[in-house]
Amino acid sequence: MSFKIPKNLRIPGPTPCPDYVLEAMGQDMINHRGPEFQDMIKRTTEGLKSIFQTSNDVFILTASGTGAMEAAVVNTLSPGDTVLSVSIGVFGDRLGQIAETYGANVIKFTTTWGTAADPNDVKKVLDDNPNIKAVIVTHNETSTGVTNDMAAISKVVKDADKLLLVDAISSLSSLPFYTDEWGCDVVMSGSQKGYMIPPGLAFVSVSERAWEASKEATMPRFYWDFGRAKSYLERGQTPWTPAVSIFYALDVALQGMFKEGMENVFQRHIDLANKTRAGIKNLGLELFADETHASNTVTAIKVPEGVNGGDLAKRMQSDHDVVLGGGQGSLTGKIFRIGHLGHVYEEDISIVLSALEDVLPKIGFNG
Amino acid sequence: MSFKIPKNLRIPGPTPCPDYVLEAMGQDMINHRGPEFQDMIKRTTEGLKSIFQTSNDVFILTASGTGAMEAAVVNTLSPGDTVLSVSIGVFGDRLGQIAETYGANVIKFTTTWGTAADPNDVKKVLDDNPNIKAVIVTHNETSTGVTNDMAAISKVVKDADKLLLVDAISSLSSLPFYTDEWGCDVVMSGSQKGYMIPPGLAFVSVSERAWEASKEATMPRFYWDFGRAKSYLERGQTPWTPAVSIFYALDVALQGMFKEGMENVFQRHIDLANKTRAGIKNLGLELFADETHASNTVTAIKVPEGVNGGDLAKRMQSDHDVVLGGGQGSLTGKIFRIGHLGHVYEEDISIVLSALEDVLPKIGFNG
Numbered sequence: 001m002s003f004k005i006p007k008n009l010r011i012p013g014p015t016p017c018p019d020y021v022l023e024a025m026g027q028d029m030i031n032h033r034g035p036e037f038q039d040m041i042k043r044t045t046e047g048l049k050s051i052f053q054t055s056n057d058v059f060i061l062t063a064s065g066t067g068a069m070e071a072a073v074v075n076t077l078s079p080g081d082t083v084l085s086v087s088i089g090v091f092g093d094r095l096g097q098i099a100e101t102y103g104a105n106v107i108k109f110t111t112t113w114g115t116a117a118d119p120n121d122v123k124k125v126l127d128d129n130p131n132i133k134a135v136i137v138t139h140n141e142t143s144t145g146v147t148n149d150m151a152a153i154s155k156v157v158k159d160a161d162k163l164l165l166v167d168a169i170s171s172l173s174s175l176p177f178y179t180d181e182w183g184c185d186v187v188m189s190g191s192q193k194g195y196m197i198p199p200g201l202a203f204v205s206v207s208e209r210a211w212e213a214s215k216e217a218t219m220p221r222f223y224w225d226f227g228r229a230k231s232y233l234e235r236g237q238t239p240w241t242p243a244v245s246i247f248y249a250l251d252v253a254l255q256g257m258f259k260e261g262m263e264n265v266f267q268r269h270i271d272l273a274n275k276t277r278a279g280i281k282n283l284g285l286e287l288f289a290d291e292t293h294a295s296n297t298v299t300a301i302k303v304p305e306g307v308n309g310g311d312l313a314k315r316m317q318s319d320h321d322v323v324l325g326g327g328q329g330s331l332t333g334k335i336f337r338i339g340h341l342g343h344v345y346e347e348d349i350s351i352v353l354s355a356l357e358d359v360l361p362k363i364g365f366n367g
Numbered sequence: 368m369s370f371k372i373p374k375n376l377r378i379p380g381p382t383p384c385p386d387y388v389l390e391a392m393g394q395d396m397i398n399h400r401g402p403e404f405q406d407m408i409k410r411t412t413e414g415l416k417s418i419f420q421t422s423n424d425v426f427i428l429t430a431s432g433t434g435a436m437e438a439a440v441v442n443t444l445s446p447g448d449t450v451l452s453v454s455i456g457v458f459g460d461r462l463g464q465i466a467e468t469y470g471a472n473v474i475k476f477t478t479t480w481g482t483a484a485d486p487n488d489v490k491k492v493l494d495d496n497p498n499i500k501a502v503i504v505t506h507n508e509t510s511t512g513v514t515n516d517m518a519a520i521s522k523v524v525k526d527a528d529k530l531l532l533v534d535a536i537s538s539l540s541s542l543p544f545y546t547d548e549w550g551c552d553v554v555m556s557g558s559q560k561g562y563m564i565p566p567g568l569a570f571v572s573v574s575e576r577a578w579e580a581s582k583e584a585t586m587p588r589f590y591w592d593f594g595r596a597k598s599y600l601e602r603g604q605t606p607w608t609p610a611v612s613i614f615y616a617l618d619v620a621l622q623g624m625f626k627e628g629m630e631n632v633f634q635r636h637i638d639l640a641n642k643t644r645a646g647i648k649n650l651g652l653e654l655f656a657d658e659t660h661a662s663n664t665v666t667a668i669k670v671p672e673g674v675n676g677g678d679l680a681k682r683m684q685s686d687h688d689v690v691l692g693g694g695q696g697s698l699t700g701k702i703f704r705i706g707h708l709g710h711v712y713e714e715d716i717s718i719v720l721s722a723l724e725d726v727l728p729k730i731g732f733n734g
Contacts, residue, residue, distance in 0.1 A: 003403040005395045014396035014611055025612055026393030028372045029381035029565060031690050036370040062567055063590070064429050064607035070590045102587045192608055198396060200429055200567045200610030220469045220587070223430070223437045240431035241559055243567030243610060244381055245392055323398050 006317065010352050011325040012142045012170055012298035012339035014192040014199050017249070018256060021197050021343075024248040032244055038236025040251055045233065047254035048203050051172060051262070052187060054179035056205045059229040060250075062243045065169040065190030068202035069095050071224035072165045072186040075206070076213040077134060079103025084125060084135045084162075086117050086153070090143035090329045095136045095167055102219045107132065113144050113331065114300070116293035119152040126160040134163035134185075134213075140171035143328045145289040145300030145337060147175065154182035163213055169193060172203075173257065174269045174297045174341045185210040194269075194297065196256070196342040197249035201242075206230075269296045272340040272349055279353040280338075283360065284367030288335045297341035298325070302334065306364040309333040315363055320355035373684065377719050378692040379509045379537055379665035381559040381566050382709035384616070385623060388564050391615040399611055405603025407618055412600065414621035415570055418539060418629070419554060421546035424573045426596040427617075429610045432536040432557030435569035436462050438591035439532045439553040442573070443580040444501060446470025451492055451502045451529075453484050453520070457510035457695045462503045462534055469586045474499065480511050480698065481667070483660035486519035493527040501530035501580075507538035510695045512656040512667030512704060514538065521549035530580055536560060539570075540624065541636045541664045541708045552577040561632075561664065563623070563709040564616035568609075573597075636663045639707040639716055646720040647705075650727065651734030655702045664708035665692070669701065673731040676700040682730055687722035 009016050017025070030036045041060065048058045061067055073095070077083065083104045085096030088111050100106045109125050111117055117137070126132060135157045140147045150166065157164045165186045168177050172187070174194030179187050185207040192199035206214075206226050214226060222228075228239040257265055273296035277287060280301050288300035303309040309326060313336065316322040325337035338352055360367070376383050384392070397403045408427065415425045428434055440462070444450065450471045452463030455478050467473045476492050478484055484504070493499060502524045507514045517533065524531045532553045535544050539554070541561030546554050552574040559566035573581075573593050581593060589595075595606040624632055640663035644654060647668050655667035670676040676693060680703065683689040692704035705719055727734070 009396055011398050016395055022393045022395060026389045028383055028389060029376055031378050062431050066607040067590050098589045101589045198612040199608045222465045222468045223434050240433040241566045245565040
């Protein structure tokens with residue numbers, strides 16, 4: 001390779017991969033319509049169902065997480081459908097934009113960035129707009145480091161008897177998520193997050209109710225079509241040539257996660273987030289997100305007075321081989337983010353905190 | 368891994384990968400919005416332009432080849448547009464289906480499978496239907512092992528002043544292709560073919576005329592939107608998280624191809640195809656495709672009388688570790704296919720031919 005792989009990649013995805021995942025990625029190709037792939041897709045689909053906590057159908061798409069978002073929308077909705085978009089950041093906005101692009105009538109519910117959606121406020125919008133057909137909502141908003149209370153939001157949505165499409169891209173496999181218990185009709189997830197594998201696969205679950213909706217849904221769909229995905233999965237295949245290497249990675253990563261135990265995985269993410277938030281405050285920095293809903297997969301931190309966010313990122317990489325996430329959209333330059341999801345451990349967070357302690361005073365921080 | 372990687376994967380994609388590609392695939396992650404990725408996407412995009420023989424924009428999408436097909440259609444067309452679909456097999460049909468799914472009025476031009484499209488016949492349809500806006504056509508039809516005469520077909524299409532969208536998924540990088548000389552407005556390609564890298568990336572080129580068409584085109588697009596791809600590429604990024612590992616692979620594979628020299632790559636594919644066709648006939652088997660247009664990347668062979676196609680595939684794998692391609696669609700069980708594109712050399716073809724010579728008499732062949 002013509003460049004150096006950073007030792008401390010602390011962005012909220014792609015996340016670093018364990019050695020056994022990288023080894024799997026380096027395996028040569030098999031026939032994606034042969035028996036080995038059939039076994040692998042069955043095994044990985046079952047593994048994902050366990051992580052999604054669902055008995056619904058689960059499909060593996062060759063795409064970024066955004067592809068799963070588009071798939072969720074176009075398989076269940078028709079142009080002219082009224083959709084409530086509960087957005088608390090860049091990725092929530094994106095999901096709403098996709099629905100609008102395909103002709104949905106989107107009612108936008110937003111909060112001050114850095115805060116979560118209040119389920120009571122969501123209920124009010126639902127009460128005021130009985131024509132809403134579906135609610136699209138982000139579980140964990142990567143751009144602000146905030147986790148919505150999905151148990152409470154899903155209850156409000158299900159009490160109102162609406163279709164519920166949930167972006168759980170940066171939460172599923174790192175934070176507990178109960179697809180069936182919460183009544184989530186389509187749940188979206190992506191490989192490069194808590195799964196500890198490279199980007200290129202996206203995962204979706206599809207409930208009975210979502211299948212019913214898909215029968216009426218007239219948004220055009222081909223590549224993203226759940227019906228095709230289902231009929232091919234019955235044969236142990238995908239409709240289109242899959243990213244075989246990332247299936248290899250998923251296969252071994254799921255085994256790794258189950259070996260660690262999902263409860264232990266979740267606890268590790270809680271511990272990492274607590275350590276990160278405590279350490280950040282200890283350095284005299286200010287958390288961006290409302291701490292009552294701060295994410296356990298990514299921490300957003302205000303760029304302190306007197307410091308340039310670009311300088312911070314550069315010095316962290318040049319001096320300590322630590323790569324941080326920047327702010328996105330209107331938060332560019334105003335926050336920086338530390339990803340702590342997937343293949344991350346306490347010592348990794350210690351390295352970031354020590355590096356910040358070293359770099360910040362050198363670039364104008366007087367905290 | 369819980370399964371064996373076949374030594375002789377002779378399907379027309381995914382193709383086997385050289386060791387240096389597999390090594391690249393096993394590298395850990397970088398920030399897809401950082402300087403290393405910026406350098407890599409610039410380098411790989413330039414490399415692809417050279418292979419596409421184009422000065423048009425080229426974009427790298429995280430998707431299967433079918434994603435590139437959908438992108439080509441939705442970025443340039445509107446519902447109600449009349450489109451001529453020149454299909455000579457399964458993949459040609461697919462491109463037409465995508466256009467239909469999004470509301471195009473598709474005129475279907477087909478040939479007997481195994482034969483190429485006659486440019487004069489295409490001209491006649493264009494003359495008879497002046498309302499045609501675009502022509503969609505397959506360069507190399509993987510399902511039948513036939514290569515269309517793109518120089519002649521593109522001339523007819525350009526003489527009629529139509530938009531030209533070409534599926535070159537299984538030809539580009541293995542067969543000479545002249546995007547600009549032929550006036551191709553959108554050309555589609557996929558990583559798992561001649562590029563010798565795993566599936567998961569798709570490539571598209573976009574001409575000035577295609578950009579003009581995109582301004583008027585009203586088919587909905589978000590994930591596939593060329594406009595977003597262009598604005599992000601200007602910053603050395605992709606709009607959605609890219610399949611980073613496959614970029615690593617593409618980066619080194621392009622270097623490998625340029626080192627071999629594209630003229631040598633093309634000649635190797637000609638030699639492999641000639642050896643395959645001669646060997647097949649020598650075994651007493653019959654080629655499926657019209658030999659005047661037989662593909663130099665994949666050879667389709669009729670399953671001989673008295674032989675079951677499924678048995679053939681199984682015995683070739685169990686006895687010789689050779690994985691063949693089967694027939695698709697209405698050709699299932701009627702043909703089998705030998706892929707000879709990408710990282711394939713003469714000895715690989717010898718192995719397949721010897722294996723066929725051994726297996727065929729054992730499963731009922733009396734040729």
